[in-house]
Amino acid sequence: MEGQTRRNPPEGPSWVVPFDRRFFDGADPFTRIGGGAIGGKAQGLALIRERILSRLSPQPFDGIEVVVPTLAVIATDRFDAFLERNGLRELALSDEPDDRKAQAFQRAELPAELAGDLRALALQLRTPLAVRSSSLLEDALEHPFAGVYATKMIPNNQHDADTRFRRLTEAVKFVWASTFFREALAYARSVGVDPAGEKMAVILQEIVGRRRGERFHPDIAGVARSYNYYPTGHAKPEHGVVNLAYGLGKTIVDGGTAWTYSPAFPKAPPPYNSLRDLLRQTQTTFWTVHMGAPPAWDPTRETEYMRQLPVTAAEDDEALRFLVSTYDAGADRLVPGAGIDGPRLLDFARLLKFDEVPLNALLRRLLRLAEEEVGAAVELEFAMTLDPRDGLPARLGLLQVRPMAVSEEEVEVTEEDLLRPNAVVTAGFVLGNGARDDVADVVYLKPQRFSADATPAIAAELEPFNRALLEAGRPYLLIGFGRWGSSEPWLGVPVQWSQISGARAIVEATLPQMSPDLSQGSHFFHNLIGSRVLYLCVPHEGSGRGRIDWDWLDGLPAVGETEHVRHVRTPTALRLRVDGRRGRGMVLRDE
């Protein structure tokens, strides 16, 4: 590979000591099993511990204990041994379906030198564990593989050590298998990385949280970013943005509804027209590790031991009652806490407005320290517990730090440009920054055939177009309605990243009934930004600036077509321009 430099796999800092088979009471809360690399995510955690937390003062931070939750990382040499000794490489890199690969990995044997360490863990631990991917490529600045690989949460509370051991090994094998799932292979290829070179370390980590009956989860999960692509009100991009949710962070990274605010203005309400609007947009479901009766055994399902519950199921939790506000219909106002009956809004008001726990001050401090250490805009994932009954002691576990890609390319799109007659798409709201002149393929959803209840079918229809264009090496422009990558089909097309990974520019046309914001904490969003995909938002008629020349698109001959999707090729390459500073974008055809 002349001309290409290959980074040495990060082996992890020298202070990472070998796992001594004691997890919580070992010599160090950050240990390594085996040799070789520890992967991007573990590197990030090492950085948090050594260079961010070491500079955080005071510690505890005004009553909040800040930690990297206890972990042991299975280094990549164990992954290599597992693949080699079980002869899995060929299958892994093949086009076999994910479940076939997952099954084959489950049947394969652990390296003998690893089995004892996992057995020792299973013997001593009876609390939930997160089994997390930490690949060589994951979280590298140039290739953000966020959410592409699996994480498995296991309750690890079975009475019998043999069962705990089996569940743990199943989870490790599942995370290893996810290195080669369709989405991961497609994503690797789309960013020009040879999947054969990918190696997976696995982090076995304490889950920050508390058990309540059959549920185990943190009180607050969050994603804090030091750069905000969608600033509203007085907020500026460099003020950053924070998403908070009740329960596990899956709500946020899957793009579900969470509380979003600017760390510079924690008390400012989100830009909704009325309290009633706000109440309609509040978090209504949350994720938890299921600690109760064993679910149907399915080691190849990432959410095997997770449950999504309505927030009302936690109505009696002290912590939840502390975090919500209640709508007082008589006074048409929000009252902090759950002292009165009424609709609840998960707005974290007693933290953010009344500063009863200085979470925002801590996040701002952590973001600044992390930016200084990384030398770029950063994203932090965290989870927190607090106890409102006992003087509010809080514990915040940092789960991940990732650099964010912020393009500095100078592109200018003026107000006049938006009126050009040869514009195929113009947008007064964009994401990302940059220019491309190499796109001549357009895949778009037929406006006349689109309906919200067809979005899951549309996601499936898109995949073959994406695969064919990826294989042909043709970047394309994707145009559709609603929020791309939504986990909620009625808000947009619920595509996986792999189903549209070849798109280099994406147009989101809003509809009157479908105009939600993208969740900036979601993995989809992260991959979008990280892959430098240009994103143009074209509002529905009468709600903002921008338009799409549907007539011109429909006039081009179809290269391929399904019920909801059409693929056309333009006679000459389109010119894509996205001006992130001014928030304008356009796609031009030759005049």
Place this chain on the structure above:
Amino acid sequence: MAGKSAFNPFEMAQAQFDKVANLLDLDAGTRELLRFPLREYAFSIPVRMDDGKVKVFRGFRVQHNDARGPTKGGIRFHPQETIDTVRALAMWMTWKCAVVDIPLGGGKGGVICDPHNLSPREQEAICRGWVRQLAKDVGPLVDVPAPDVMTNAQHMLWMLDEFEAIHGAKYPGFITGKPVGMGGSLGRTEATGYGLVFTLREALKELGLRPEQTCASVQGFGNVAQYAIELYHQLGGKTLCVSCWDQADQTSYSFRKSSGIDLRELRSITDRFGGIDKGKARERGYEVLPGEAWLTQEVDILMPCALENQVTGDNAGGIHKRVRIVAEGANGPTTPEADRVLQQRGIFVIPDFLANAGGVTCSYFEQVQSNMNYFWEKDEVLGKLDVKMTSAFLAVSDLARRKKLFQRDAAYVIAVNRVAQACKDRGWV
């Protein structure tokens, strides 16, 4: 092997026991009980040979002590088998089961024969004859045999079949070492060799050495040696020399490669008894040296994985000064005289009945699985094996450090103490 004929392994086993009994200050009754086997069986096995003549083979079974559970031990087919060898090995089995803390006692059996010179039918007749003689005195709750020197899974199946025919029911827990799918346990083949390296790995940690910075020399190239080398290489170590018995020449040779042996390559030119083809080895760049050369190599680790009585007062002086660890894969490979040399030189010895207890531990797992008729995944077997071996090693090395004992003595102290306590608890002494 000149000069070794006077060696009596039972006397050596008793001498080792006496030393520990003194350390533990055991009472006279307990000493008397544990110095000798509880029960011994010696019997004849008449077999009609392929040529039509009847030949009578001598068989043994020794049950040394069953205070902690049914006795457990292998059956050896060996032309030089003696009752004293079997007695010594049965006693060592008692200590071995106790040191890894599995609920079994010690036993051993054997038949004076050389399977190299016997047809499969003749071997089957010996196996069935052995069981017929002992059918009332062995069994899953009494005494559980296993393969040993020159016996294998096929022999075990013949014995199991005979036992079940006599008792009129299925007793897969009667015997271990069965093939997988016929009541055998996954991981059994690897267990002794892997178990040896699990303890070696811990010893290296204790000495502050990283496996990838070490090299080893191994005596023997049978099952134990091969799997020990396999896992040791997987941990990053390098083996420079192995030795093995040459059936044709009736002597042993050492095979050396300074860049490190290639396990797969050597396996491909090895017969089923662990004999390496020396012609092919030379072609592949190995130096073929005299049998004892494995002991004098410049390495960090020596792994005697062949027979007993190999490192002696006569040859221990030849051990290279670089050697830090002797991990005994074989039973009784080091004589007490050699032990003194190792101790004086500060060489870390992982004593045989701890180092090679992986085999019996996995046999115990097999018996548990067989009794349940429910079989585990290999991950589970090896995971349990590692934890068991590691905790046994740590207990021994911890005691050795605290009481300033030689490793072998520390292991004996733990094992003998457990057995003596069980005898006491039962009211025997």
